[in-house]
Amino acid sequence: MLRRLTVENYALIDSLSLEPDPHLNIITGETGAGKSILLGALGLLLGARSDVSAIKDTSRNCVVEGTFDLEGRGLEDFFEENDLEYAPQTTLTRIVTPAGKSRSFVNDIPVQLAALRELGTRLIDIHSQHRNLILSSEDFRISALDTVAGNGELLSQYAAQYKQLTELARRLAALREAAEEGRRNEEWLRFQAEELTAADLRAGEQAEIEEELAVLENADRIGEALGGLCNALEIDETGILSQLKNAETALAHIQSHYPAAGEYAARIRSVLEELKDIDSSATADSERIDADPARLAKLSSRLDTLLALQQKHRTADEAELIALRDRCVLQLAAIDHGSEAIAEAENALQKAQEKTEKLAEKLRKARAKAAPRFAEIIRTTLTSLGMPETIFEITLTPTTLGRAGADTVEYLFTANRGAQPQPIEKIASGGELSRVMLAIKALLASRMQLPTIVFDEIDTGVSGRIADAMGEIIAQLSATMQVIDITHLPQVASKGGAHFVVSKQEGRTSIARLTDEERIDEIAKMLSGSTVTDAALRQAKILLGR
Numbered sequence: 001m002l003r004r005l006t007v008e009n010y011a012l013i014d015s016l017s018l019e020p021d022p023h024l025n026i027i028t029g030e031t032g033a034g035k036s037i038l039l040g041a042l043g044l045l046l047g048a049r050s051d052v053s054a055i056k057d058t059s060r061n062c063v064v065e066g067t068f069d070l071e072g073r074g075l076e077d078f079f080e081e082n083d084l085e086y087a088p089q090t091t092l093t094r095i096v097t098p099a100g101k102s103r104s105f106v107n108d109i110p111v112q113l114a115a116l117r118e119l120g121t122r123l124i125d126i127h128s129q130h131r132n133l134i135l136s137s138e139d140f141r142i143s144a145l146d147t148v149a150g151n152g153e154l155l156s157q158y159a160a161q162y163k164q165l166t167e168l169a170r171r172l173a174a175l176r177e178a179a180e181e182g183r184r185n186e187e188w189l190r191f192q193a194e195e196l197t198a199a200d201l202r203a204g205e206q207a208e209i210e211e212e213l214a215v216l217e218n219a220d221r222i223g224e225a226l227g228g229l230c231n232a233l234e235i236d237e238t239g240i241l242s243q244l245k246n247a248e249t250a251l252a253h254i255q256s257h258y259p260a261a262g263e264y265a266a267r268i269r270s271v272l273e274e275l276k277d278i279d280s281s282a283t284a285d286s287e288r289i290d291a292d293p294a295r296l297a298k299l300s301s302r303l304d305t306l307l308a309l310q311q312k313h314r315t316a317d318e319a320e321l322i323a324l325r326d327r328c329v330l331q332l333a334a335i336d337h338g339s340e341a342i343a344e345a346e347n348a349l350q351k352a353q354e355k356t357e358k359l360a361e362k363l364r365k366a367r368a369k370a371a372p373r374f375a376e377i378i379r380t381t382l383t384s385l386g387m388p389e390t391i392f393e394i395t396l397t398p399t400t401l402g403r404a405g406a407d408t409v410e411y412l413f414t415a416n417r418g419a420q421p422q423p424i425e426k427i428a429s430g431g432e433l434s435r436v437m438l439a440i441k442a443l444l445a446s447r448m449q450l451p452t453i454v455f456d457e458i459d460t461g462v463s464g465r466i467a468d469a470m471g472e473i474i475a476q477l478s479a480t481m482q483v484i485d486i487t488h489l490p491q492v493a494s495k496g497g498a499h500f501v502v503s504k505q506e507g508r509t510s511i512a513r514l515t516d517e518e519r520i521d522e523i524a525k526m527l528s529g530s531t532v533t534d535a536a537l538r539q540a541k542i543l544l545g546r
Contacts, residue, residue: 001451001482002124003089004067007041009056012509018500019513024478026496027486027511028522033502034509035486039126039456042066045094046124047117052100062096068123073451075122082106082115092116124452127441135433136425141409142367145394147444149370151363158359158405165352165401172345179342182335189328189335192313196325199309206318209303215289216296222289226282233279241279244272353401360406367396367407374443381439381473386466387432389417392424431461435470442473445481452482459489467491490526494543520544 005018012034029035044050045064055062071088079086084106093105094116104116134140146155182189215222233240248268255262306318315321334341371394382390390413397408412421413428413436428436438458445453459470471492477483478497487493499514501522514522520540521532528536 001069002066002484003069005042005045006063006065007038008063009060010041010044010062010064011037011054011056012504012507013037013041014056014508016509016511018511020482020484020500021498022482024475024496024498025482025484026493026499027484027502028488028493028499028526029502030504031488033504035502036456037509038502038511039454039486042124042454043126044096045092046120046126047104047113050094050096050100050102052096052098055096055098058098061098063093065091065093067091068451070123073122075119078119078122082111084109084111092119123450124454125441125445125448125450126454127437127456127458135411135428135437138409139404141411142404142407144440144444145367145370145374145409146363146404147447148374149366150447151366154359154363154366155404158356158363159403161352161356161359162401162403165349165356168345168349168352172342172349175338175342175345178334179338182331182338186332186335189331193325193328193332196309196313196321196328199305199321201306201318201322201325203319203322206303206306209299209306213296213299213303216299222285226285226289229282230279233275233282241272241275244268244275248272356401357406360401363405364396364398364407367405367409371396377443378436378439381442382435384473385435385439385462385469387415387435390415391417391419391421392436393421429461434458434460434462435466438470438473442477445477450481452484453477454484454486456486457488458485459487459492463489464491471495488526490523490540490543493526494523494540520546 001022002020005020007013007016009015016038018038027035027038040048040054041064044054044062045066068090069088070086070090076086078084087107090107091105093108095103095105097103102113104111104113106116106119146152231239234242248265251261251265251268255265306321309315309321310317313321313324315324375392375394378392379390382392393412395410395412397410399406399408411424413424413432414421415428415432424433424436438455441453441455441458455474458474459467462470467489468491471489471494474483474485474492475495485492485496493499499519499522500511501514501518502509502511504510520537523540523543524532524536527539
């Protein structure tokens with residue numbers, strides 16, 4: 001549940017702090033004081049889209065922070081899956097900069113907005129005024145029925161199976177498209193594959209050819225240079241090798257008289273070994289390198305072939321030619337064996353379709369079983385809310401497979417026993433929608449085990465005895481969960497354990513928790529207006545049980 005909410009620099013809020021009671025919290029205030037702004041800040045904390053225009057002071061950040069008690073809520077797996085450290089007292093933070101950038105944190109650890117939003121859905125359910133229109137949402141109607149039916153595990157199985165079905169359908173479509181494209185291009189693919197296969201391509205061949213051609217094309221100059229090197233090293237008695245050998249011998253003879261001569265001799269021997277190795281290699285290369293016109297012509301022709309193929313197929317080198325050849329071969333194999341792959345994919349899709357349909361049928365049966373019980377509970381609650389003639393029915397109509405099964409769910413409603421029930425979103429008034437939504441929320445809350453629920457003037461369109469009955473239902477909910485109720489009705493406000501008033505002074509919104517005496521005055525104001533009468537005070541005390 002929510003332990004503490006702080007808001008800084010958001011809309012009309014400069015700085016605000018709220019510490020709600022674990023059970024029923026009432027929030028009242030004059031129209032325009034900022035009750036909805038407070039709700040907007042809470043929505044921002046739970047992952048709603050940020051709006052830079054909501055920043056009050058554009059010279060500093062907007063910061064919304066909430067501390068939640070997660071003890072016993074089974075959220076450890078969520079924290080582990082998101083690489084977060086679990087703490088029974090967890091703080092969520094949302095920061096929006098004047099530039100419009102948003103940052104989210106869980107216990108001071110940065111998180112993606114999607115993770116913050118997912119965690120938020122497990123902590124608080126916010127029902128604002130416009131949410132009454134959610135009854136027109138097919139997804140909401142099905143989700144509510146599934147919650148009552150306890151279809152959570154079955155829905156997970158169906159979702160996994162439906163995902164597999166859609167993936168198999170996409171794969172089959174891709175195979176068919178590839179087969180069709182292959183048939184259109186088969187002749188050209190076969191020509192390319194045959195041409196490139198016949199070319200006997202080898203990776204790195206072009207570089208090797210170019211290197212050998214460079215030698216063959218300059219064989220005479222290379223031979224002259226190597227021959228000159230060999231002559232310089234070993235010609236008669238004047239060659240470098242012969243002279244250095246003589247010098248080494250002479251130094252060896254005097255090293256007993258001149259010790260440094262031994263070092264010189266050793267260094268010369270080292271140089272001699274290196275020069276001998278150079279002489280050997282140069283001699284071997286000189287004998288190997290020969291201006292071979294036949295070899296030169298063969299390599300030049302091969303290089304021309306490779307370059308021509310690269311130009312023709314718009315590739316950079318033989319490696320890309322090889323990749324093209326392999327693709328062509330694979331595509332031809334797919335064409336040759338495409339019908340087999342398509343048949344296998346069709347068979348797999350058919351089996352997945354059957355499994356998905358079976359799970360959808362299980363869902364339909366579970367929903368059909370739960371629908372009368374759901375409708376009866378709603379009718380009973382609506383009777384207590386002053387609508388004893390209500391007809392509320394849930395109908396299921398089979399349809400094609402979708403994300404949530406193969407059913408269309410409608411809520412049929414009429415407040416008059418003799419009238420024909422129609423889809424609720426088309427016939428119910430604002431006050432009727434408020435009461436129906438409260439009845440549904442009360443039913444769902446007992447099954448969803450959410451720690452906190454927020455009602456934003458869910459009592460719109462009702463008054464008097466009905467308002468008192470709505471307050472009783474809201475108070476009953478708070479026995480097992482935290483409820484925050486923004487209301488304009490004194491009958492509802494009187495049910496709260498903690499009462500907060502939102503006010504606006506000099507363009508700034510603030511919130512304060514009322515004492516018992518202040519609460520009497522606030523309820524009296526709600527009854528009589530700005531001028532509090534003795535009668536209003538007496539009535540306020542009666543509502544508060546004083």
